[in-house]
Amino acid sequence: MQPDPIILAFDTSAAHCAAALLRGDEIVALRHEEMAKGQAERLMPLLEEVLAEGGASWSDLDAIGVGVGPGNFTGIRISVSAARGLALSLGIPAIGVSTLEALAFGVDTTILCSVDARREMLYTQAFNDGTASSPILTSFDDIPLPNPKAEANVVGHRAGEIANRTGGQVVAAAFPFTEAIARKTKARMHNVQLPRPAPLYIRTADAAPPRDPAPVILD
Template identity: 50%
Template sequence: MKPDPTLLAFDTSAAHCAAALLSDGEITTRVDLMARGQAEHLMVMLDDMLAAAGMGWSALDAVAVGIGPGNFTGIRISVAAARGIALGLGKPAIGVSSLEALAHGQPRPFCARLPAPRDHHYAQTFTARGAGDPSLEVGAATLPDPVVLVSNILQIATIRLASGAPIARPAPLYLRPADAAPPRDPAPVILP
């Protein structure tokens, strides 16, 4: 890996599109708050960030993505985008848990918490020895600053890239089943 890598990190696990670009040792961030429309907005936003930095997609050494937990659809949007970009560029995609991103740089032990639906929160404890399993717990939690979240995703991914260790393809981190329910109406009759 070159000594000064160029990485693009992004996250859509909550009501935002958040991105951070590391180029020439400088981090640039952008957060667009939005409850819906991340799928249509994300790639345009990332393209705009790269253009503003005077670079194209091929300048990237890797992409990093927040894998959740969080909004089911938002996580799928960003993970699918990261996989597609990485495949197209032939570069690694690095998945980082939002809970790990919240714990980055915090004194240990530290319990990271993220809001979840229905007065619950996602939690994971980080100690000097490692991390416990993430869980879904009762009680509210505060939504983190998306700039801090995506910046930490970027920093963790940079460390992983520099380590030279094998990088697994990012996959969504779900701690609860999807809220979608099957339709109540009977399926349509298919005519021959």
């Protein structure tokens, strides 16, 4: 009998540092810390704490799951570069999962996912029966609905207002965010054709450079 796979998932794409440890079908450790800055310094200690809480070590891991955005540019690069480095050093796959995919994971109905993109804009993506539209950046008034006749349920930012347009209902995400990343990673980990995780940038970067340089993503 194959042992249960152990998957470490994490995300810093927004104002948080979050991680989950999945053993088989059970989440054995889950952490979410709100923070506007400092994710680069906090991420590795947090991962060590999550592993210890779940009774695992780095060598026990079978895969790494990482949130790839859309979201904060520098935050996404912190997690993606960490995931790639860990995967390379441990000899295990790293799987990228978007914020929108994580919101939709485990929801069986047609669903429209929405993430705050600031400046009165939204990142949205529709999911239906295993198919998905492309993630886009849109204003509220220009959100493309999944289907003119679909009563799409909605999860995420401004969900109530969007549901009024779709004729659907507001639904809760099926899993906590990083747990969804971990479970989506488990579902994908044996797909050898998946590319390495890469930041999902939908909005172009601001003109002003960050005060500290972002981590370099190696090809």
